[in-house]
């Protein structure tokens with residue numbers, strides 16, 4: 001019922017660009033690690049066709065290190081921000097409550113009113129099948145940790161929808177902390193919550209070594 005309603009409002013098929021022999025689809029996946037601070041990756045990130053950011057990741061005030069372009073933004077109810085009209089909201093919902101939140105966030109009665117503050121453009125919402133999370137957890141992470149991090153799922157998604165994937169903003173900062181480039185976290189320990197952060201990092205390094213992604217480790 002909820003799912004049926006969802007796909008009456010949001011596109012049932014995502015608008016991803018198809019593979020073409022005459023065009024390399026380049027993607028930058030930008031995690032939120034503090035190792036982006038002082039990196040000067042901004043121009044490099046903006047050079048990609050697709051730039052995917054996540055959760056509370058922002059560009060204002062950090063343009064030199066993280067760029068200005070955002071074509072896609074992955075977020076959850078708990079980490080939602082308002083997106084501009086040209087950015088795709090990528091939704092890895094896995095609980096019924098997530099789906100209900102999505103429905104509630106788009107107040108259709110007011111959607112077309114001039115001064116109505118939209119969360120995002122509803123025609124650009126991309127809802128991932130929860131089976132994708134299960135696939136990443138079982139096949140990529142060998143069931144380590146409780147569930148994959150948003151960032152890691154986004155990297156794997158990019159391997160599916162892009163030809164060339166560059167990864168920024170993953171892993172600890174230079175002090176060994178799991179911090180964000182836009183805030184100092186109080187906790188000084190390397191901490192990845194329920195995610196197998198160290199294992200995900202190892203996999204990113206392996207993908208880089210095998211030339212499947214370009215992994216930019218930050219500063």
Ligand code: C5P
Pocket residue numbers: 030031032033034054055056057149150151152169170171172173177178179180
């Ligand atoms: O912290 P947050 O979940 O908003 O960060 C988005 C993603 O960036 C995480 O899911 C994780 O994959 C990655 N990240 C990281 N190292 C950090 C912070 C975030 O790898 N220090």
